[in-house]
Amino acid sequence: MRSIIMINVIESIKKIKLPFFSDMEIYFDLGTSVTKIAIKDKGLILREATYLAFNQKVKDYLFIGEEAKSILGKTPDFIKIIRPVVSGVISDFDAEVALVKKFLDRSANLYVSNSMIKPLFRGIAIVPSIATEIEQKAVEESLFKAGLSNVFLVERALATATGCGLNVFSHQPNFVTDLGGGLIELSIIGSGGIIAQKTLKNGGDHMNKTIYNYIYLKYGVILGESSCEELKIKLLNFIDDDRVVTIRGKSLETGLPKTVRVKSSDIKEALLSTFNLIIDSIKELLESSAPEIVDETLKRGIILTGGLSKIPGLDRFISQEIKIDVITNPDYQYATINGLTKLGLRKDELSKLVIR
Ligand SMILES: Nc1ncnc2c1ncn2[C@@H]1O[C@H](COP(=O)(O)OP(=O)(O)OP(=O)(O)O)[C@@H](O)[C@H]1O
Ligand SMILES: [Mg+2]
16 A cells, blocks of 8 residues: 555656756657657657557567558458557557657667666657647656656647747747648647647548548559558659559459559549648638738748648649648658757747647
8 A cells, every 4th residue: 555655656756847857858749650759969869650560469569660560451360550649649548658668768768878877858749739638648648658757748830830940939920731640730820829720630641541442432442551651652743743653452343462553643633622621721721810810921921841741742732722822841751840859949938838
């Protein structure tokens, strides 16, 4: 009994936030598709797929990251591939803790001295603005369980905007569109906060599912998740470059392997309604904003970032539709984590952005 009380006391002490007490600081972007981890003064130390392979027989995680993603659809029944983050929030808490622990063992330990005394690591992580209090707490708790001694949370859009080189405290608002694997976040940011925002759950994963349905209906072929992603990455473009990819799936009719030649125009047709929805959402967000904000957005344009912003010609396509300049952030894969790393160097700004 006494030891349980002791443990509870220690756990509570661990959770007392001692702002910026230790110098060891780790930044986390626990993305739906890709986990990014950076460390203070070192920068990015890990970029890995947010996947785990769980052995149901021995109840252990066998592989993590890219290795687990690469065996998707190819494992015996007792090995289950888990994606612990869905639509930007943790959906499998235990798996996420295991993932973060293993990623930290793999990356952060390289930067910690061999001293017997373990340094106190402070963790700073992002959460999407639509995350509920329970979902925010899940991020916080998962990092505590993974060994962090102190955890702070920042809204994802503010970190992303900082990573795009914007000053979120400026009184001139900026429009940032983060096109991620789980979420598409359209945010107007200024004066240290989010002025207006719209979040769609039609990110990269949803697009892969749409491709699956399209190929199934048009060609009668069942594709695996990785094949659908491959088609999206290799074929989707808005520069009218009609490429072709030959891909193998399972015939709907015979259940046997079947090869299909998929064209860029197929993928564009499959996903056009999703991109039109994104464009309509940008228009709606501007329509519901004050004229001053519309004017500022017209002056500086809209920034695109996140994995999907790499789609060739997407910036020009959106720009033609909304008649506003659209600029793709050159560091599109790392805006959010770079933003956290930058904020880590500006403690006065960071302390104003911490929500938890
Ligand atoms: N060259 C590319 N063309 C098209 N899509 C791409 C390309 N490269 C990556 N992607 C897609 O980008 C998505 C991953 O982007 P990102 O790393 O921004 O997501 P995330 O941060 O993990 O997700 P979220 O922020 O929504 O939780 C995946 O769906 C991936 O298929
Ligand atoms: Mg992201």
